[in-house]
Amino acid sequence: xxTANALRELLRSGPGxxxxxxxxxxxxxxxxxxxxxxxxxxxxxWSNPIVWVDNPKAVPPAWTNxxxxxxxxxxxxxxxxxxxxxxMARSGPVHSWRFPLNYASSHPPTFLAVTLADxxxxxxxxxxxxxxxxxxxxxLRIYRHTVRGPREGESGPFSRYGQxxxxxxxxxxxxxxxxxxxxxxxxxDLRLDGAxxxxxxxxxxxxxPTGDSEEAFAPLTGDYEIIVQAAMREEGDSVGKVRFxxxxxxxxxxxxxxxxxxxxxxxxxxxxVALFIGxxxxxxxxxxxxxxxxxxxxxGGRADITIQRISDIVANVPVLPLLIFMLFIVGPxxxxxxxxxxxxxxxxxxxxxxxxxxxxxxxxxxxAIQSLGASRRRVMFRHILPQITPYVFAQxxxxxxxxxxxxxxxxxxxxxxPSIPTWGQILEAGFRTGGIYLGYWWWIVPPGLCIVITAxxxxxxxxxxxxxxxxxxxxxxx
Amino acid sequence: MSLFRPLLVRSLTMVxxxxxxxxxxxxxxxxTGFSDRILAATIGEQLRxxxxxxxxxxxxxxxxxxxxxxxxxxLEIFYGLRxxxxxxxxxxxxRVLTLDLGEARSLRSFDGSNRVFDIVxxxxxxxxxxxxxxxxxxxxxxxxxxxxxxxxxxSWLDRFVxxxxxxxxxxxxxxxxxxxxLILSIQLRILPSGGMYSTPPPTEPLPRxxxxxxxxxxxxxxxxxxxxxxxxxxxxxxTLNIAQEDHVKIARxxxxxxxxxxxxxxxxxxxxxxxxxxLFGLAGSLSxxxxxxxxxxxxxMGRLYYDALAGTPDENVIVALTFIFTLMYVAIRIVLxxxxxxxxxxxxxxx
Numbered sequence: 001x002x003t004a005n006a007l008r009e010l011l012r013s014g015p016g017x018x019x020x021x022x023x024x025x026x027x028x029x030x031x032x033x034x035x036x037x038x039x040x041x042x043x044x045x046w047s048n049p050i051v052w053v054d055n056p057k058a059v060p061p062a063w064t065n066x067x068x069x070x071x072x073x074x075x076x077x078x079x080x081x082x083x084x085x086x087x088m089a090r091s092g093p094v095h096s097w098r099f100p101l102n103y104a105s106s107h108p109p110t111f112l113a114v115t116l117a118d119x120x121x122x123x124x125x126x127x128x129x130x131x132x133x134x135x136x137x138x139x140l141r142i143y144r145h146t147v148r149g150p151r152e153g154e155s156g157p158f159s160r161y162g163q164x165x166x167x168x169x170x171x172x173x174x175x176x177x178x179x180x181x182x183x184x185x186x187x188x189d190l191r192l193d194g195a196x197x198x199x200x201x202x203x204x205x206x207x208x209p210t211g212d213s214e215e216a217f218a219p220l221t222g223d224y225e226i227i228v229q230a231a232m233r234e235e236g237d238s239v240g241k242v243r244f245x246x247x248x249x250x251x252x253x254x255x256x257x258x259x260x261x262x263x264x265x266x267x268x269x270x271x272x273v274a275l276f277i278g279x280x281x282x283x284x285x286x287x288x289x290x291x292x293x294x295x296x297x298x299x300g301g302r303a304d305i306t307i308q309r310i311s312d313i314v315a316n317v318p319v320l321p322l323l324i325f326m327l328f329i330v331g332p333x334x335x336x337x338x339x340x341x342x343x344x345x346x347x348x349x350x351x352x353x354x355x356x357x358x359x360x361x362x363x364x365x366x367x368a369i370q371s372l373g374a375s376r377r378r379v380m381f382r383h384i385l386p387q388i389t390p391y392v393f394a395q396x397x398x399x400x401x402x403x404x405x406x407x408x409x410x411x412x413x414x415x416x417x418p419s420i421p422t423w424g425q426i427l428e429a430g431f432r433t434g435g436i437y438l439g440y441w442w443w444i445v446p447p448g449l450c451i452v453i454t455a456x457x458x459x460x461x462x463x464x465x466x467x468x469x470x471x472x473x474x475x476x477x478x
Numbered sequence: 479m480s481l482f483r484p485l486l487v488r489s490l491t492m493v494x495x496x497x498x499x500x501x502x503x504x505x506x507x508x509x510t511g512f513s514d515r516i517l518a519a520t521i522g523e524q525l526r527x528x529x530x531x532x533x534x535x536x537x538x539x540x541x542x543x544x545x546x547x548x549x550x551x552x553l554e555i556f557y558g559l560r561x562x563x564x565x566x567x568x569x570x571x572x573r574v575l576t577l578d579l580g581e582a583r584s585l586r587s588f589d590g591s592n593r594v595f596d597i598v599x600x601x602x603x604x605x606x607x608x609x610x611x612x613x614x615x616x617x618x619x620x621x622x623x624x625x626x627x628x629x630x631x632x633s634w635l636d637r638f639v640x641x642x643x644x645x646x647x648x649x650x651x652x653x654x655x656x657x658x659x660l661i662l663s664i665q666l667r668i669l670p671s672g673g674m675y676s677t678p679p680p681t682e683p684l685p686r687x688x689x690x691x692x693x694x695x696x697x698x699x700x701x702x703x704x705x706x707x708x709x710x711x712x713x714x715x716x717t718l719n720i721a722q723e724d725h726v727k728i729a730r731x732x733x734x735x736x737x738x739x740x741x742x743x744x745x746x747x748x749x750x751x752x753x754x755x756x757l758f759g760l761a762g763s764l765s766x767x768x769x770x771x772x773x774x775x776x777x778x779m780g781r782l783y784y785d786a787l788a789g790t791p792d793e794n795v796i797v798a799l800t801f802i803f804t805l806m807y808v809a810i811r812i813v814l815x816x817x818x819x820x821x822x823x824x825x826x827x828x829x
Contacts, residue, residue: 015644309491309494312491312494313491313494313495313498314498316491316492316495316811317495317498317499317804318764318765318803318804318807319765320764320765320768320769321765321768321783321799321800321803321804322499322502322800322804324768324783324787324796324800325503325506325796325797325800326502326506328787328791328796329506329507329510329512330506330510401647401648402647405648405650408650408653409650409652409765409769412650412652412769412772413768413769413772413783413784413787414784414787414788415787427653427656431656431773432788436656436659436660436664437659437664437671438664439660439664439665441660444656444657444660445657445660448650448653448656448657451650451653452648452649452650452653455647455648455649456645456648458648459644459645459647459648460644463644
């Protein structure tokens with residue numbers, strides 16, 4: 001049967017079609033990830049807390065809002081580089097950024113944070129002011145910061161916040177708390193002390209008093225505006241980047257974990273990793289299993305007995321305890337996982353291939369070639385191997401899910417390669433930090449589903465290919 | 479004689495497994511320098527203890543250092559750190575073989591002992607409880623379901639089970655356990671989310687037993703759920719193959735009642751391969767139970783792995799666990815292999 005026919009037959013079967021389309025999808029995603037993500041994503045981003053600092057912690061995906069009676073606040077990030085307007089004042093140019101914010105949630109934001117980066121000035125440091133304009137027309141200044149002045153012996157122009165941007169969590173910032181305190185006293189005639197406000201700034205800024213008690217505030221929905229102003233002293237002074245974060249209680253497509261990591265990105269990165277683990281381990285163990293199986297079946301004699309005894313023993317080793325042990329000793333690395341999976345992965349195939357070769361070697365083609373004086377190696381690899389190739393191919397595909405599941409299990413025990421995030425590791429983090437007991441399903445369910453879908457893809461492919469390569473298995477009409 | 483040979487071959491294979499594992503343990507420990515590091519740490523700890531004891535009598539710091547250095551030399555010779563690992567490790571292997579497993583760094587047994595032997599062995603019954611319960615349930619479901627399905631070949635149920643079996647191979651058991659916890663324990667609060675007993679545990683025997691059952695329910699269901707599909711399917715296929723053989727046709731032609739044909743002519747013949755299949759399933763569920771115990775905080779050997787790996791890892795416990803796991807597995811296998819040889823008369827002549 002030629003390849004085109006085989007492919008057509010594969011696509012005609014239910015599992016075959018499912019497997020091929022799922023594999024196609026996975027490969028597309030994997031290619032996208034390889035193009036878009038840096039290769040050192042694990043070290044430079046996933047395990048780097050600075051990248052995720054502005055994200056809300058352990059919040060569900062944004063689309064869950066459509067499943068609930070009242071919407072939780074969305075996560076909003078406003079970023080500006082070039083100032084929106086520049087005005088000349090007596091002290092110098094004033095750069096301003098205005099970020100419109102339509103607030104529709106019936107809950108206050110979870111936090112407010114501001115980040116300044118790449119400030120340069122010639123002589124005297126600029127002054128940064130941030131105000132919030134509310135839908136009820138009230139406006140208050142929530143933040144005021146003078147960029148750090150020149151140090152002794154330092155000469156201009158001065159750059160500030162280049163390597164480490166200035167990040168301020170307004171919800172707990174003392175000056176902001178005081179500003180809110182004054183605002184409440186002036187506008188609503190409420191006198192609260194700092195302890196009553198600290199950490200809960202958001203609900204006062206984005207709310208109006210209900211009148212039930214001093215601290216009872218109902219969220220005020222409508223159009224807000226965040227105004228960032230930087231008063232410069234000289235022409236040419238600049239603030240490179242302004243970032244204002246209104247923390248949400250939902251985030252992105254997949255939510256975040258307890259470090260604020262965007263789970264969607266972690267899950268995406270897991271796709272090429274899982275495919276890699278599955279395919280490489282299956283390829284290597286199939287190669288070893290097939291060559292030993294052919295050798296054992298064709299050579300016979302002492303080689304056969306040795307190989308069969310060894311495979312009997314290796315096939316019966318309880319693999320997981322040994323995997324745990326060896327990974328623990330040599331340290332967690334993805335390559336080590338693959339190597340160990342291969343070391344224990346070949347014997348089953350060897351035993352099966354051997355019995356097929358015993359059958360094949362007696363057929364007339366092989367006998368004829370032997371009598372023509374072909375070398376043993378030639379017979380094994382040029383004449384026996386092609387006859388069992390389809391079967392080997394099916395077994396190759398069945399080998400991938402086992403490797404993917406093993407890696408996931410090991411990662412779940414905390415033996416995953418820390419430089420390469422995998423689905424198993426995401427699950428492990430969710431389990432170890434108690435995410436499951438807090439009901440963080442978005443942290444637990446998707447990585448598991450990804451594992452199942454990827455493993456299932458290979459199972460379906462294998463089930464679809466088996467009847468194609470082994471006609472005896474085709475379902476006879478009842 | 480005919481019975482002796484297959485028994486010998488099978489037992490030798492399992493003994494081979496055992497020694498291969500032992501060899502790999504020793505080689506890994508030696509080649510990676512890991513055993514040197516453990517020994518150095520042990521010596522360091524002992525020296526620290528002695529330093530505090532000596533500080534009572536020796537006042538002069540130089541004198542103290544000299545005494546300690548001499549003591550270090552003695553200890554290094556005593557522990558064999560001065561000789562290469564391949565002289566030292568056979569002795570270690572022998573020690574492990576005689577179950578002299580050393581002491582744990584931070585883990586303790588339930589009544590406070592730090593001997594690794596105590597810590598590991600008290601967990602064995604807990605693991606066995608979980609493993610055997612789910613194994614027996616899976617075997618019963620498999621045999622009953624499989625022999626029933628064999629009579630319904632090609633029906634929608636048959637196709638469904640074969641699909642379900644294929645899907646089972648793609649599902650991580652432990653993740654199903656986590657889902658159960660998430661849904662049944664956290665959301666619906668029907669069953670406990672982990673542990674073996676409530677806190678405080680009931681003292682009366684009967685309530686205590688039911689408490690154990692309610693805690694064991696989820697892990698057992700998890701283990702059974704992912705293994706019963708493949709089990710039914712393989713038993714169905716074995717039964718089907720035998721049902722097509724001539725001796726079954728003859729039995730039917732003789733007019734024997736169908737129940738008798740099924741029981742005596744099909745199941746009896748199918749029993750040996752079914753047992754083999756279940757045996758291989760056992761290896762799988764042994765691995766599965768390590769992770770399921772971890773998920774459900776079941777105080778067995780699997781959970782001990784997780785505890786020993788977390789934080790500052792407890793090397794001795796991990797080595798001992800791997801060893802005892804293999805020992806247990808090999809012992810179970812040998813017992814079952816012996817049973818198998820008695821069960822299948824053909825083995826005695828063909829092997």
